[in-house]
Amino acid sequence: MRLAGKTAIITGASSGIGKAAARRFAEEGAFVILGGRREAVLAEIAEMISSEGGQAQFVAGDVTSRDHFADLSNAAMSATGRLDIAFNNAGITGDGDLVEVMDPANWDHVIATNLTSAFHAAQAQIPLMRAAGNGALIFTSSFVGHTIGLPGMGAYAASKAGLIGLVQVLAVELGEEGIRANALLPGGTRTGMLSGGPEVEAAIAGLHALKRIAEPEEIANAALFLASDEARFITGSAMLVDGGNSICKA
Secondary structure, three states, X not given: OOOOOOEEEEOOOOOHHHHHHHHHHHHOOOEEEEEEOOHHHHHHHHHHXXXXXXXXXXXXXXXXXXXXXXXXXXXXXXXXXXXXXXXXXXXXXXXXXXXXXXXXXXXXHHHHHHHHHHHHHHHHHHHHXXXXXXXXXEEEOOXXXXXXXXXXXXXXXXXXXXXXXXXXXXXXXXXXXXXXXXXXXXXXXXXXXXXXXXXXXXXXXXXXXXXXXXXXXXXXXHHHHXXXXXXXXXXXXXXXXXXXXXXXXX
C-alpha cells in the first residue's frame, strides 16, 4: 500500500491513462478525487473503485476553467483534509493541421487545455501540499516536442514542451518544502487519442524500440512510482515511459 493515507487528485480520469491511474492509486491506498468532463462516466469509475475496495469521489468539469481546480481541491479537503498527490493528466492533441494553416483558435484551445491548465492546477494544489508538509505534482507531457517533432502537432508539441519547463521551475521553487514536481512522457498508448485502425496502430508501434504501444496501466504504474515515496529524490525530471521511441531509428 504505497499510497496509504494519501489523497490524490487525478484529471483526465474518465478514460485511458487517467482511469488506469485512478484505479491503480486507489489499489495502493490513496483516496482519489477524479476530474473529467463526463460526469456519468466519472460516477461509474468511482463506483468501480469502491467495489474494488478503494475510496473515490469525482468532480466533473473542464480543465480550461480555473474554477475546476478550486473545486477539485475543495473536494480533497472536504473528503480527507489534505492533498498529497496531483496527477494533472488531462490533454488533447488538437486538429492536426500544419502550423502554417492552423486555425489560431485550435492553437489557443490546445495551449489552454494542456499547458495553461497546469498553471491553474499548480496554483490550486501547492498551498494544500504545503499544509500537508510535502507533496508530489505530476504532469503528463510527451515525447512529442521533447525528443521528436511530428507534422500537424505544432500546438501539442509546444504545450507539452512547455510543461517540462514549468515542471523544472516548480521543482526549484518548491524543493525546499518537500514538494516534488515531475513530468511523465508516455509513448504511444492505447487510449481514445489513438485512432485510425490496425494499420495506423502498427505504424505507431513501429516507432518504438519495443515495436508495440503501451497499455494505459503501464503508464499508470510509472505515475504511481513518481507519486510514491520510492521517488522521493526525483524532482524536476522529464521521465520517458516511451517504449524506446526516443532512441528508435529503425
